[in-house]
Amino acid sequence: MGRKLLLEHAHVEGIHTYEVYRKHGGYRSVEKALNSMTPDEVVEEVKKSGLRGRGGAGFPTGLKWSFLAKPEGVPRYLLCNADESEPGTFKDRYLMEKIPHLLIEGMITSSYALGANTSYIYIRGEYSWIVKILEKAIAEAYAAGWLGKNILGKGYDLDLYVSPGAGAYICGEETALIESLEGKRGNPRIKPPFPAVKGLWQCPTVVNNVETIAAVVPIVNDGGDEYAKIGIGKSTGTKLISACGNINKPGVYEIEMGITVEQFLYSDEWCGGIKNGKKLKALVAGGSSVPILPHFLITKNAKGEQRLMTYESLADGGFESGTMLGSGGFIVYDEDQCIVRNTMNFTRFYHHESCGQCSPCREGTGWMEKVLWRLENGQGKISDINLLADVAKKIEGNTICPLGDAAAWPVNSAIRHFREEFEWHVYEPKACMERNYGLVREPGVFLVGVQG
Amino acid sequence: MHAATQNGTPFKYSEAALAEVKGLIRKYPEGRGKSALIRALHIAQEENNGWLSVPAMDHVAEVLEITPIEVYEVASFYSMYNLEPVGQYVLEFCHTGPCAIEGAERIIEYTKLKLGIGKNQTTPDGLFTIKQVECLGACGYAPMMQVGQYYHEHLTEEKIDRFIEDCKAGKLDKGSWKMH
Numbered sequence: 001m002g003r004k005l006l007l008e009h010a011h012v013e014g015i016h017t018y019e020v021y022r023k024h025g026g027y028r029s030v031e032k033a034l035n036s037m038t039p040d041e042v043v044e045e046v047k048k049s050g051l052r053g054r055g056g057a058g059f060p061t062g063l064k065w066s067f068l069a070k071p072e073g074v075p076r077y078l079l080c081n082a083d084e085s086e087p088g089t090f091k092d093r094y095l096m097e098k099i100p101h102l103l104i105e106g107m108i109t110s111s112y113a114l115g116a117n118t119s120y121i122y123i124r125g126e127y128s129w130i131v132k133i134l135e136k137a138i139a140e141a142y143a144a145g146w147l148g149k150n151i152l153g154k155g156y157d158l159d160l161y162v163s164p165g166a167g168a169y170i171c172g173e174e175t176a177l178i179e180s181l182e183g184k185r186g187n188p189r190i191k192p193p194f195p196a197v198k199g200l201w202q203c204p205t206v207v208n209n210v211e212t213i214a215a216v217v218p219i220v221n222d223g224g225d226e227y228a229k230i231g232i233g234k235s236t237g238t239k240l241i242s243a244c245g246n247i248n249k250p251g252v253y254e255i256e257m258g259i260t261v262e263q264f265l266y267s268d269e270w271c272g273g274i275k276n277g278k279k280l281k282a283l284v285a286g287g288s289s290v291p292i293l294p295h296f297l298i299t300k301n302a303k304g305e306q307r308l309m310t311y312e313s314l315a316d317g318g319f320e321s322g323t324m325l326g327s328g329g330f331i332v333y334d335e336d337q338c339i340v341r342n343t344m345n346f347t348r349f350y351h352h353e354s355c356g357q358c359s360p361c362r363e364g365t366g367w368m369e370k371v372l373w374r375l376e377n378g379q380g381k382i383s384d385i386n387l388l389a390d391v392a393k394k395i396e397g398n399t400i401c402p403l404g405d406a407a408a409w410p411v412n413s414a415i416r417h418f419r420e421e422f423e424w425h426v427y428e429p430k431a432c433m434e435r436n437y438g439l440v441r442e443p444g445v446f447l448v449g450v451q452g
Numbered sequence: 453m454h455a456a457t458q459n460g461t462p463f464k465y466s467e468a469a470l471a472e473v474k475g476l477i478r479k480y481p482e483g484r485g486k487s488a489l490i491r492a493l494h495i496a497q498e499e500n501n502g503w504l505s506v507p508a509m510d511h512v513a514e515v516l517e518i519t520p521i522e523v524y525e526v527a528s529f530y531s532m533y534n535l536e537p538v539g540q541y542v543l544e545f546c547h548t549g550p551c552a553i554e555g556a557e558r559i560i561e562y563t564k565l566k567l568g569i570g571k572n573q574t575t576p577d578g579l580f581t582i583k584q585v586e587c588l589g590a591c592g593y594a595p596m597m598q599v600g601q602y603y604h605e606h607l608t609e610e611k612i613d614r615f616i617e618d619c620k621a622g623k624l625d626k627g628s629w630k631m632h
Contacts, residue, residue, distance in 0.1 A: 075481075087548045087587040118481070125494065125532045126588050128601045161479040166490050166530035169586065183489035183522075185529040201484060242592060244550045250592035288549055288587075329591070331550055345549050349586050355529075 002256040003230060005218040005238050006211070010098045016133065018140035021101040027146055029109045029220040034154045037220075042113035046216060048224030050236035055081055055172070055209030056287060056327040058311050061216075067196040068114055069204040077205045078116040079181065080107060080213050082123035082130075083165060083172040086287035087349060088329025091240035092210035094252040096123075096130050100137035104160065106213035108146055109220050111158050114206055118159050122177050125166040134162045169353035173401045174207040175199075176355065187355050188401035211240050231257035235310035239325070241270075245332035248272035261285075261307045261314075262299040264330075271332065278334040282418070285314050286326020288346045289406035291413030292339070293323050319413065338436045339418040340425050343411055344372035350407035361404040364395040368411055375422060376436075378429025385422045389415050460505020465515065469495050473515055486518050489526055493533060502542060503534040531585060539574040539581035541619050544598040547584045550591035559595045559607050560584065566616065579619060 014020040021027075033042050047062030068076060080103065084092040096103055103121070111119045123131060138160055141147045149157045163181055165171045171180045175189035178200050199205020215237060219227045228236045235257040241264070244250045249272035255264060264270045265280075274280055280295045299307055302321040307313050311325045333342065351365035371388045374380045388411060396408040415422060425432050465473060473495060476488035492512050493504060500508045504527050513520045527533045534542070545551075545560045560582070564570055567580050574581045590596040593605035604615065 084589050085587060088550050088591050090589040090591050093589050124589070125490070125530070126598060128494075163479070163487065164491055164494070166494065167532035167585070168530050180490065181487055182484070183486035183516075183518075183526065185525055201481070244591035244594065245553050252592070331553075331591070333553065337553060342549055342552070345547075345552050349548050352586055 002254070002259065003238065004254045005227075005230075006095065006102065006214050006240065007098070007252075007254045010094075015099055016097075016101070016137065018101060018137070018144055021099065022144075025221075026101055027105050027108075027144075029105060029217045030112070030146060031152065033109050033112050033220055034152045034156060039113045039115055042109065042220060045219055045224040046113070049215075049219040049227040050224075050231075050234060051212065051215050051219060051227070052234070052236075052311065053209060054211035054215065054239065054328070056086065056289070058325065061208065061212055064196070064208075065114060065206060067194070068206055069197045070115065071204070075118065075203050076114055076116045077200045077203060078107065078111045078114050078119040079174075079177065079200065079205060079207045080119070080121040080210060081172060081174065081177055081207050082121055082127070082210045083169075083177060084127075084210070084327075085124055085169040085172050085353075086289065086327045086329055087346065088244060088284060088287045088331040089242055089327045090244075091242040091252050091328055093127060093130065094242070095210060095214060095240065096127075097133060100130075100133050101141070102214050102217060103134070103210055104137055104141050105146075106216045107160055108141075108151070108158060110206075110208070110213055110216050111160075112156055113216075116206075117157050119161075120181060120200075121160070121162045122171070122181055123162060123164050124171070125164045128164065131162050131164050138162070168355075169349075170355045170401070170403060173403065176401065177207060178205065185355070187357050188403075190400055232308065232310050233312055235312060235325075239309070239328055241309070241328040241330050243271050243330040243332070245330075246275045246278065246334035246337070247332045248275050255309055257308075257310050259309050260299070261309055264309055265299070265332070271330075274332065274334050276334075278336065280332065281335045281337055282333040282339060284323075284329070284331040284333075284410075286324045287329035288331070288349065289402075289409055290324040290326045291319055291322070291409050292342075292417065293321075293413070294417045297321050297417075319409070320416075323413075338376075338432070339414050339421050340372065340376050340432075341436055343414040344369065344376050346410045347372055347407065350403065354403060354407070358399040358404065360395045360398040361407065364391050364404070365407050367391050368395075368407070372411075375425045378425070378433055380422075380426045380429075382423065382426050384426070385415060385419065460500070460507045463496070463500055463505060463508040463511050465496065465511065466499060469499055470515065477516070485516055486522065489516055489518070489523065490530070492516060493523070493527055497533060502538045502540075503536060536572075537574070540579050541599055542581045542583060544583045544585045544588075546586070546588045546590065546594070546596055546598075548587040550587070551594040551596060554594035556595035559609070559612065562609050563612050566612065580616070 009024045043065050051061045052058040168186045170176045171186040173188045176186040180186045195205040238254050242252050266273045283298045284292050301316045314325045316322045347369045351369045354361045354365050356362045392408040392411040395404045473492045477485040480487040496508045509523045513523045547556050595607045596605040
């Protein structure tokens with residue numbers, strides 16, 4: 001059993017209430033920070049912990065915090081990114097449903113460190129029941145004196161609010177999130193200026209993922225050095241992984257960074273192996289945006305070394321033979337799954353979620369979806385495979401925000417590792433449709449255009 | 453804007469809703485009341501039988517003291533807002549990758565055949581609308597649909613049958629859900 005820092009008390013009866021949470025050591029980090037630490041000392045502990053952004057990018061949190069501009073007389077804001085929309089990712093939801101006070105405690109301690117007096121939790125609109133859970137917990141925290149004016153008599157004021165979205169993947173991008181919080185369309189901004197200088201209402205702003213903010217609690221409680229003892233190299237601490245797909249035990253797990261992928265996938269403590277005794281075909285390790293890997297590159301890297309659940313080990317081999325830890329959305333595919341169909345599905349997702357600002361993404365995602373639809377439905381030509389790779393390459397790196405890259409990577413990697421399956425769709429369309437749909441149909445008879 | 457959207461009946465927030473929206477505005481600094489727009493639209497949609505008509509959006513603009521176009525552009529951007537009338541129960545099925553692996557497409561087809569409607573269509577009795585949406589963050593509990601505020605997970609054909617029966621019998625108020 002690995003150490004658990006975030007979900008240690010997740011199964012305690014009534015942990016979502018203030019009394020029970022407090023009884024299990026809740027709000028100690030606020031007491032410690034406000035009573036005995038300066039804001040800069042809190043930032044220093046976070047730097048020492050080596051904590052990296054848990055939303056997907058993996059940027060060092062302490063460093064991000066130290067970029068925050070502090071001009072006189074201008075308010076600063078801390079925003080929590082609870083927009084969780086990456087396919088395969090459902091860890092933040094679990095944390096907020098189970099232990100809402102952990103997020104609130106993290107928000108108070110982090111806001112103190114950054115000198116923010118108003119903070120917002122931006123949560124995706126579909127999680128409307130969690131909005132209620134959070135608002136109830138916030139009301140309890142106000143009543144107990146952890147929020148509001150002059151917290152713990154230390155002269156520090158903080159107001160915390162929940163602000164829901166209304167259905168848009170793009171609002172997980174930090175500048176789109178800021179736009180949405182301002183009551184606008186979620187169009188990402190051109191950077192620079194970065195949010196640390198000009199963010200919410202043009203004021204200095206930090207945006208952090210739910211899990212990142214929650215991790216600040218054990219870091220302040222036990223010290224950054226203690227946190228950094230867990231994990232390997234630059235991947236410190238614990239990580240929430242949401243596992244789904246063809247496995248025996250889908251769910252949210254907190255792991256110590258550095259366990260092997262093989263352990264995580266096959267041990268009964270975690271995923272419990274592939275469902276129905278089938279064989280592993282492919283795996284997406286960090287949410288739909290990261291490159292998909294074939295079975296022979298998952299548990300071991302190209303050099304034959306054990307792959308670990310860390311930022312570095314999963315990325316080993318670059319995009320040629322590696323992937324990314326991303327948001328921790330762990331999607332497992334068994335031998336019966338069709339990679340072309342799955343790629344088409346993900347591309348439809350990105351086409352639907354593109355905000356439409358940049359032409360390469362707005363147009364390119366639609367073209368990729370059309371080409372993939374042709375291939376999947378027995379209408380493809382062999383040249384389509386290269387066309388697809390070409391379109392993906394032209395999106396990548398040519399857009400304001402990373403959604404373009406996120407749309408291109410799954411396509412590039414699927415072609416790189418599963419080209420034969422794409423070709424099979426061209427040469428044997430009847431056979432592949434029989435496999436995928438259990439139907440023997442003449443290819444093309446139901447060509448009705450791309451379904452949005 | 454879509455034809456149906458323009459033909460809404462007059463709309464005004466109920467007193468309770470108006471007070472709620474005014475309260476939302478106070479969560480943001482002076483002069484930043486526009487930030488309350490997204491939630492104000494959710495409330496308007498709830499009070500307008502599940503969709504946003506032009507009169508509803510115009511009223512929201514008036515309450516928030518912003519121009520109507522600022523409301524229209526937001527309403528048309530986010531997928532949770534319906535710009536056309538919908539049924540009493542809106543069945544929003546996730547059809548993204550992880551749900552698709554677990555048979556979401558089959559469940560959606562089953563429901564469409566059972567109700568005799570397609571995507572974005574409403575049954576003649578005005579009871580059900582089917583929508584297909586992208587990832588709702590229930591990948592480990594797939595396949596799933598959202599109805600109103602609640603998630604219905606681990607869907608099977610039997611569960612769909614039961615759900616539809618319960619709705620028809622008026623036994624279900626916007627569904628039921630349990631935590632994992």
